[in-house]
């Protein structure tokens with residue numbers, strides 16, 4: 001299977017490549033075996049129009065992981081993901097999974113919270129601010145009769161990756177404006193009580209994946225709490241380290257839980273018109 005991991009910036013992409021390469025360099029069974037690891041091979045660079053993909057050295061399993069830094073925000077993420085997906089489909093080797101990965105903010109809710117340095121795997125990828133402001137409050141685009149505001153990864157895959165990564169599962173919100181007040185953080189959680197993390201790219205990646213009929217997942221390593229702006233509280237190094245670990249876990253989970261175990265109930269596309277008909281999605285559904 002081929003997997004496309006989309007990050008915002010180079011530092012995140014490199015953390016993903018480091019993690020995915022570490023397990024790939026194990027001689028046979030992966031992490032935990034006593035045999036000496038071989039020296040990891042250098043990642044390979046591949047050009048797609050407008051972007052460069054990095055491919056960690058492959059492991060023994062028939063799994064190819066490509067990592068792409070597409071830029072910050074949902075529009076850049078969607079453009080990068082869609083370009084790579086289209087190039088792969090046209091080359092006759094479509095991706096079987098797309099992952100939005102990077103650092104993010106962690107919510108603190110009455111029931112549970114995502115601490116700095118921890119990892120969140122998405123039960124749902126949610127466009128939290130896609131809609132209209134009205135005198136009665138925020139109205140999501142779906143209530144206006146358009147599109148979708150949520151994509152749901154295959155539940156079995158979410159469980160497998162979260163377990164392998166020692167991560168929490170929860171909703172990951174995509175915002176175009178980083179939350180900077182306690183009031184806004186509380187409003188987001190009130191609208192979406194299962195929210196555990198916030199970032200700026202997941203929904204864009206998910207829309208591109210849905211347009212190609214490919215399952216999607218989001219992994220966020222928490223670099224800061226969601227709430228009042230406090231740059232001094234950021235722990236980007238710790239989060240990138242956690243992202244690396246989660247990328248190794250992703251590779252291990254995909255070995256243990258290949259696509260045929262994900263079940264047929266993935267509602268990645270939901271009712272989104274972006275998914276099109278089965279015919280328009282057929283290039284990557286084999």
Ligand SMILES: O=C(O)c1cccc(C(=O)CC[C@H]2O[C@@H](n3cnc4c(=O)[nH]cnc43)[C@H](O)[C@@H]2O)c1
Nearest residue numbers: 008072103104105178179198199200201223226229
């Ligand atoms: O200047 C600020 O106060 C500020 C606060 C949080 C994040 C930023 C960014 O510019 C980071 C954007 C980048 O990192 C991801 N990210 C990390 N933490 C968050 C967050 O709390 N909310 C949303 N996005 C976050 C994001 O996906 C971008 O790729 C600036």
